[in-house]
Amino acid sequence: MKREAREAFTTLTSTFVVLPADNVDTDQIIPARFLKVTDKVGLGANVFADWRLGPDGTPNPDFPLNRPDAAGARILVAGANFGCGSSREHAPWALVGWGLRAIIAPSFADIFKQNAMKNGLLPVAVDAAAHARLLEARRADPRASVTVDLPAQTVTLGGKPLAGFAIDPFAKECLVHGVDELGYLLDRAADIDRYEAKHA
Amino acid sequence: MTGPTTLFEKVWNEHVVREDAGAPAVLYVDLHLVHEVTSPQAFDGLRARGLRVRRPERTVATMDHSTPTLPRSLAVVDAQAEAQLAKLKANCAEFGVSLYDLDSADQGIVHVIGPELGLTQPGRTIVCGDSHTSTHGAFGALAFGIGTSEVEHVLATQCLLQGKAKTLEVRVDGRLSPGVGAKDIILALIAKIGTGGATGHVIEYCGTAIEALGMEERMTVCNMSIEAGARAGMIAPDEVTFEWLEGRRFAPKGDAWTAAVERWRTLRTDPGAKFDASVKLDASALAPMITYGTNPGMGIPVTGRVPTLESVDAGSDRAALAKALDYMGLAPGAAIAGQKVDVVFIGSCTNSRMGDLRAAAGLLRGRKVASGVRVLVVPGSKAIKRQAEAEGLDSVFKAAGAEWREAGCSMCIAMNGDQLSPGQYAVSTSNRNFEGRQGRGGRTLLASPLTAAAAAVAGKVVDPRTLMGGVS
Ligand code: SF4
Numbered sequence: 238m239k240r241e242a243r244e245a246f247t248t249l250t251s252t253f254v255v256l257p258a259d260n261v262d263t264d265q266i267i268p269a270r271f272l273k274v275t276d277k278v279g280l281g282a283n284v285f286a287d288w289r290l291g292p293d294g295t296p297n298p299d300f301p302l303n304r305p306d307a308a309g310a311r312i313l314v315a316g317a318n319f320g321c322g323s324s325r326e327h328a329p330w331a332l333v334g335w336g337l338r339a340i341i342a343p344s345f346a347d348i349f350k351q352n353a354m355k356n357g358l359l360p361v362a363v364d365a366a367a368h369a370r371l372l373e374a375r376r377a378d379p380r381a382s383v384t385v386d387l388p389a390q391t392v393t394l395g396g397k398p399l400a401g402f403a404i405d406p407f408a409k410e411c412l413v414h415g416v417d418e419l420g421y422l423l424d425r426a427a428d429i430d431r432y433e434a435k436h437a
Numbered sequence: 438m439t440g441p442t443t444l445f446e447k448v449w450n451e452h453v454v455r456e457d458a459g460a461p462a463v464l465y466v467d468l469h470l471v472h473e474v475t476s477p478q479a480f481d482g483l484r485a486r487g488l489r490v491r492r493p494e495r496t497v498a499t500m501d502h503s504t505p506t507l508p509r510s511l512a513v514v515d516a517q518a519e520a521q522l523a524k525l526k527a528n529c530a531e532f533g534v535s536l537y538d539l540d541s542a543d544q545g546i547v548h549v550i551g552p553e554l555g556l557t558q559p560g561r562t563i564v565c566g567d568s569h570t571s572t573h574g575a576f577g578a579l580a581f582g583i584g585t586s587e588v589e590h591v592l593a594t595q596c597l598l599q600g601k602a603k604t605l606e607v608r609v610d611g612r613l614s615p616g617v618g619a620k621d622i623i624l625a626l627i628a629k630i631g632t633g634g635a636t637g638h639v640i641e642y643c644g645t646a647i648e649a650l651g652m653e654e655r656m657t658v659c660n661m662s663i664e665a666g667a668r669a670g671m672i673a674p675d676e677v678t679f680e681w682l683e684g685r686r687f688a689p690k691g692d693a694w695t696a697a698v699e700r701w702r703t704l705r706t707d708p709g710a711k712f713d714a715s716v717k718l719d720a721s722a723l724a725p726m727i728t729y730g731t732n733p734g735m736g737i738p739v740t741g742r743v744p745t746l747e748s749v750d751a752g753s754d755r756a757a758l759a760k761a762l763d764y765m766g767l768a769p770g771a772a773i774a775g776q777k778v779d780v781v782f783i784g785s786c787t788n789s790r791m792g793d794l795r796a797a798a799g800l801l802r803g804r805k806v807a808s809g810v811r812v813l814v815v816p817g818s819k820a821i822k823r824q825a826e827a828e829g830l831d832s833v834f835k836a837a838g839a840e841w842r843e844a845g846c847s848m849c850i851a852m853n854g855d856q857l858s859p860g861q862y863a864v865s866t867s868n869r870n871f872e873g874r875q876g877r878g879g880r881t882l883l884a885s886p887l888t889a890a891a892a893a894v895a896g897k898v899v900d901p902r903t904l905m906g907g908v909s
Contacts, residue, residue, distance in 0.1 A: 258757060325474075
């Protein structure tokens with residue numbers, strides 16, 4: 238069967254950036270005027286364009302992703318209901334294009350969560366207490382580092398356990414082994430044939 | 438024997454191809470709608486793997502997002518949009534998918550033409566790479582938005598891997614008062630439960646106020662289910678549904694129609710079926726709604742006041758409100774009525790159908806748009822444009838000083854050149870008031886077609902009920 242291998246996700250240790258606002262919608266993650274592309278490349282340059290860049294294209298120095306201490310961070314700590322709004326998969330493409338591999342937030346919008354996992358971007362939902370501790374740790378030390386362990390489903394902050402997180406077991410399997418879902422679906426062709434025959 | 442089931446569960450169960458422990462269900466898709474923005478990478482994916490579209494006859498494409506709404510002889514906004522439209526055309530030709538392109542008499546917003554052509558039918562599973570696919574749930578279909586990877590999955594296999602959603606019953610009883618409509622119901626619901634209030638759930642709208650709505654109004658309600666975070670929104674099909682569908686191009690005909698209606702009548706939540714959650718709304722207590730903030734949950738009655746910072750929880754809610762009001766340039770505690778308006782947009786998959794245009798035209802007839810206000814009226818499809826012109830609505834709009842445009846998404850998403858300038862205020866009948874949604878720096882107030890038309894005349898936010906009954 239035709240399978241496409243993806244970069245596997247097991248553990249990730251990184252500094253993190255904080256974008257505390259709740260309900261960050263996908264129009265902010267990647268504004269619609271950048272959706273006229275017909276491929277996935279280069280979208281990282283436009284991530285959070287209207288917050289990150291001024292109207293003339295100069296970087297806004299106050300935006301968290303632009304601060305010098307954000308350099309190299311591969312984890313974003315965000316507010317609740319992250320990724321609400323449009324179903325555009327350009328949102329995870331842009332976040333991954335910027336260099337992010339995991340988002341830690343109290344909750345995620347459904348379609349965004351699905352889209353993220355299909356692109357090796359791990360959505361990690363943690364409770365309010367753990368979320369608050371992350372924000373606190375980042376304030377105390379901008380180089381604070383977090384480890385997301387997908388096989389163990391845990392988040393560690395500065396070497397100490399912070400929280401566990403839930404993930405759909407199938408999505409986890411796909412991420413850990415770098416397997417894509419289309420291969421799985423294509424392997425179900427006989428079932429689909431039977432369904433279609435029955436419902437024709 | 439199975440126990441009582443909900444409408445959602447009935448449609449879901451009917452479409453499960455296979456379910457394995459530890460994996461999401463393989464769900465069959467009856468109808469796959471496609472547009473130019475979220476499909477090119479999916480077709481590329483097929484090509485890269487040497488795959489075909491499994492069921493081209495279950496796949497229907499249109500052009501709507503980046504299409505011009507000025508006369509079609511004029512150029513597309515830019516070379517990139519032009520290339521994207523050309524790519525859709527080439528992909529549809531290569532993979533044998535029927536396309537309602539700009540030259541087609543049936544072109545329009547994907548969620549407007551699906552129902553119009555009778556492709557949207559009760560009990561179907563319908564997906565599209567577009568979050569407002571929830572619109573089609575108005576017919577008792579299970580319809581939801583998907584990402585581009587999933588578009589590729591459906592093109593290749595006609596199936597999706599789906600976890601089963603939870604169910605949320607939204608019961609709206611009572612009678613709407615004059616001047617209050619479907620848009621006000623859904624804005625009031627989202628204001629009540631919040632933009633994440635229905636996350637993980639499929640909503641079923643029921644109750645006497647929902648049953649009393651026509652099909653177009655039901656579509657308006659279901660359309661914005663996603664703005665409450667819901668996976669989908671559904672309404673049980675009834676005589677109103679069947680009457681609306683009968684005779685449409687792709688609706689069953691003759692004996693097949695009779696059999697279909699019989700089958701569709703069973704698509705109802707059984708008495709005693711359990712929902713995971715329930716919310717109630719009293720239609721008779723509703724007033725025309727309008728949003729003041731930067732997400733669709735930030736809504737108030739048009740007679741109300743912008744919340745004060747003290748009125749919401751200290752912490753993230755207050756910070757969000759402060760940030761939203763700062764962006765919107767609105768004062769906490771101010772009455773929303775009287776807020777100056779620069780632009781009025783009547784259109785989008787939420788409110789661009791005949792009933793919407795008739796309501797707006799009814800208010801504008803014999804009146805003039807306030808000076809300095811730009812009004813765009815954009816029909817949802819070419820068919821609606823023709824019908825509106827046959828009824829003379831275009832003349833009403835033009836005589837009032839509004840622009841009458843070609844069908845498309847237009848200023849709902851501002852990809853095609855129709856957009857706000859920074860700082861401008863728009864009363865818009867669309868579905869999203871996110872920062873920059875209608876153009877960078879633009880400020881959107883979401884409302885019904887009636888409230889939008891009233892704002893056009895007054896040049897400011899006004900209770901439309903004060904202008905109803907026409908001019909003497
Ligand atoms: S009208 Fe707006 S919300 Fe509807 S499909 Fe078009 S862009 Fe999306």
